[in-house]
Amino acid sequence: MEFDMIIHNGLIVSDTTVLPLGNEIGVKNGKISCIGMSLPSGPKTERVDAEGAYITPGGVDAHVHLAQTNAPTGDTWETGSRSAIAGGTTTILAFASQKRTDTSLIPVLDDYYQKARGQSYADYGFHFILTNPTRDILQKEFPIMANEKGVTSVKLYMTYEPMKLTDRDLLDIMISCRALGLTTMIHAENSDMIALIIEGLERNGNTDPFYHAIARPRIAEDEASYRAISLAELVGAPILIVHMSSKVAVEHVRHAQARLLPIHAETCPHYLFLLSENLKSKPSDHFCGAMHVCSPPLRHRVEDLEDLWQGIANGTFTVFSSDHAPSKYDHPGGKKLGLVNGIPMFSKIPNGLPGVETRLALLFSESEACLPPAEARLSLPRFVQLTSTNPAKMYGLGGCKGSILPGYDADFVIWYPTSSDQAPTEITQKMLHHGVDYTPFEGVKIRNWPRYTILRGKVVWNRDSGKVLGEMTYGQYLKRGKGEVLVGKSSLTPRGMLDNERDMWMPKR
Ligand code: URP
Ligand code: ZN
Ligand code: ZN
Numbered sequence: 001m002e003f004d005m006i007i008h009n010g011l012i013v014s015d016t017t018v019l020p021l022g023n024e025i026g027v028k029n030g031k032i033s034c035i036g037m038s039l040p041s042g043p044k045t046e047r048v049d050a051e052g053a054y055i056t057p058g059g060v061d062a063h064v065h066l067a068q069t070n071a072p073t074g075d076t077w078e079t080g081s082r083s084a085i086a087g088g089t090t091t092i093l094a095f096a097s098q099k100r101t102d103t104s105l106i107p108v109l110d111d112y113y114q115k116a117r118g119q120s121y122a123d124y125g126f127h128f129i130l131t132n133p134t135r136d137i138l139q140k141e142f143p144i145m146a147n148e149k150g151v152t153s154v155k156l157y158m159t160y161e162p163m164k165l166t167d168r169d170l171l172d173i174m175i176s177c178r179a180l181g182l183t184t185m186i187h188a189e190n191s192d193m194i195a196l197i198i199e200g201l202e203r204n205g206n207t208d209p210f211y212h213a214i215a216r217p218r219i220a221e222d223e224a225s226y227r228a229i230s231l232a233e234l235v236g237a238p239i240l241i242v243h244m245s246s247k248v249a250v251e252h253v254r255h256a257q258a259r260l261l262p263i264h265a266e267t268c269p270h271y272l273f274l275l276s277e278n279l280k281s282k283p284s285d286h287f288c289g290a291m292h293v294c295s296p297p298l299r300h301r302v303e304d305l306e307d308l309w310q311g312i313a314n315g316t317f318t319v320f321s322s323d324h325a326p327s328k329y330d331h332p333g334g335k336k337l338g339l340v341n342g343i344p345m346f347s348k349i350p351n352g353l354p355g356v357e358t359r360l361a362l363l364f365s366e367s368e369a370c371l372p373p374a375e376a377r378l379s380l381p382r383f384v385q386l387t388s389t390n391p392a393k394m395y396g397l398g399g400c401k402g403s404i405l406p407g408y409d410a411d412f413v414i415w416y417p418t419s420s421d422q423a424p425t426e427i428t429q430k431m432l433h434h435g436v437d438y439t440p441f442e443g444v445k446i447r448n449w450p451r452y453t454i455l456r457g458k459v460v461w462n463r464d465s466g467k468v469l470g471e472m473t474y475g476q477y478l479k480r481g482k483g484e485v486l487v488g489k490s491s492l493t494p495r496g497m498l499d500n501e502r503d504m505w506m507p508k509r
Contacts, residue, residue: 002042004028005457010050010414012404013057013380015389021052027410030456034406048452048459051417054369056384058090058411058455059360060402062391063185063242063266063321066094067115070162071350073334074326077119078472079435080356083324084122085460085470086433087357088413088450091392091401091478092122095155097129100162105141109149113477120475121460121468123409125395127153127185130173131163138176146180150479152396153183155242158224159191159295167231174237175507178490181482183394184232184239185266188224188249189216189296198347209289209338212346213276213297218246218304221296225249229256229263236491236502238262240394243323245271245296247307254316259495260488264318264394269355269362271308273444276300286344290335291438293349294325309377312363312386318486319394320386322359325352326436354436358427360387360413361446369418370447396480410457413450422464423449433468 005027012019012035019035026033041047065071066080075083084092096112098105105128116124128151130137145151154177156170157163165173170186177184197215201207206214225241229252232239244250244267256263276298279289292298299305311317327350328334338349367383368376378386384403392402400409416423424431427441453461453470460470493499 001028001033003033003039003045005046005048005410006039006041007048007050007055007412007414010053010055012055013384014404015385016381018380025055025404025412027457030410032404032406032408032410035404048414050414053415053417053451054380055404056413056415057388057402057404058413058453059088060091060388060391060397061089061322061324061356061359062093062319062395063268063323064092064094064356065325065352066092068095068097070097071325071327071352073328073331074354075435077116079433080324080326081120081122081124081475082468083357083432083434085453085455086468088360088453089356090122090411090453090455091124091397092356093125093127093395095129096126096151098131100131102132103134103136105137105145109145109151117477118473121470121472122475123401123455123478124475125478125480126151127155129163130154130156131165133165133169133173138172142176142180142182146182146482152181152480152482153185155185155187157187158228159187159189159194164191167227170228170231171235174232174235174239178235178237183483184237185242186228186239187243188221188228188241190220190224193220193223202347207343207345208281209287209293209344209346209349210276210279210281212293212349213279213300215346216295216297218248218299221246222248222252226252229253229261232263233261233494235506238264238485238490240264240266240318242266243268243271243296245299245304245308247304250307250311250316257316257487260492262485262488262490264487265311265316266319266321267308267311267317268321268323269359270294270298270353270440272305272312273362274298274440275302275305278440287336287339290338290349291329292353292440293335293346293351294323294353295351313378313382317386319391320359320363321391322355323352324354324356326354326434327352328436329438353440354434355441357432357434358439358441361449362441362444363387364415365445365447369415390486393484394486396483397478398484410454412454414452414454415448416451423447
């Protein structure tokens with residue numbers, strides 16, 4: 001058999017180890033065919049020389065907002081997915097967002113799918129954002145989504161007026177998701193605490209962007225995270241708490257994990273690198289803090305960042321996603337919606353930060369690939385777990401995405417060799433490929449960058465030539481299988497309950 005591509009002279013990183021130099025990757029028909037030494041080339045084999053650099057799986061970014069109807073000024077699928085591959089991410093999972101008035105998910109998925117189809121440089125799938133969980137949806141449409149459409153995860157909000165669900169809704173959905181093997185993602189912030197604070201801030205005229213960080217204190221995330229864990233424990237369901245930013249909330253997760261509950265956690269680059277001081281106004285632009293408005297908000301102290309780095313290193317976090325949620329800054333329908341008659345009103349600023357392109361480089365730069373062991377924040381296998389392998393498994397793409405193993409899609413990032421001085425040293429808006437007009441990471445230091453991105457055996461990004469080489473029609477829709485539970489066990493009896501107590505009331509499907 002003649003390989004289509006052989007990648008040689010690189011250090012292949014898996015979620016458990018780094019293979020020594022000499023191991024090569026043979027690719028055939030877009031799949032990894034084998035890993036071996038001295039693989040034979042044929043006349044048509046494309047040989048890619050990694051020049052001694054690390055080779056990691058193509059990034060899987062499981063939390064990306066693109067072309068959502070409630071955020072119309074940010075990225076299209078074209079710009080968002082282009083940005084993804086230029087940053088080494090080959091798979092993105094975006095959201096199809098149900099409106100409260102939608103009584104069926106089928107047209108919602110169709111609508112979002114039509115926006116993405118033929119418009120994506122990266123492979124992609126969808127999670128649902130569920131805001132109106134009717135009986136019909138849970139009982140009739142969830143099985144269709146899971147078994148026919150390949151949508152095997154939902155995101156639930158405990159905050160935001162147009163989206164938030166009651167605890168009872170959360171319980172009903174968790175029960176349905178558990179029965180079908182769907183992954184439940186939860187945005188955990190206490191809505192009433194936040195509403196009370198916003199009211200008080202506005203009453204006192206405290207409406208600048210910085211007050212967004214005051215309006216959503218850590219305790220709101222801590223309480224809601226603990227509540228989400230308790231609800232999940234009651235019904236024996238696995239969950240993933242998304243975009244975590246607070247030490248105490250992360251401790252709740254860690255304690256739950258220690259009890260073998262299937263509680264997964266996600267954090268994002270901005271909670272590791274950025275502080276709330278970014279939301280303050282500058283003499284040159286009093287509204288610029290809006291560029292850093294996201295929820296949960298950026299926290300106040302360097303120790304807040306440190307606490308999250310600990311969760312990266314000690315295994316509490318299961319996945320590391322961008323939460324790419326793009327809104328243009330200088331656009332009346334974007335962040336400037338928060339300027340009401342010229343007056344800043346933080347509560348009207350669209351939430352979210354762009355970051356799909358910068359996610360991998362930021363984390364890789366803090367790994368042992370770029371720093372001596374004493375300074376490195378994480379090992380290379382841990383980098384691969386967080387950015388590729390775990391999100392692929394959790395969201396039903398195990399066996400196909402997120403690992404460099406025979407039979408998997410030939411999706412890779414080849415980095416610059418450690419000794420190279422070709423990689424950029426700080427992030428600038430100018431170097432990025434998204435459609436947003438700023439990056440919240442402007443000036444943040446990095447130590448490497450994806451030199452090549454390869455998607456299903458095709459080089460789609462070559463930074464040396466400064467080019468996205470892929471095509472907008474190349475990205476494929478991924479029908480996902482059921483997600484794997486990566487932490488603990490489902491169905492454990494909650495503390496203090498009798499072994500068969502839950503069977504007395506749990507609905508049977
Ligand atoms: O601020 C954020 N994260 N906005 C995007 C929507 C969400 O809650 O993930
Ligand atoms: Zn969220
Ligand atoms: Zn989000």
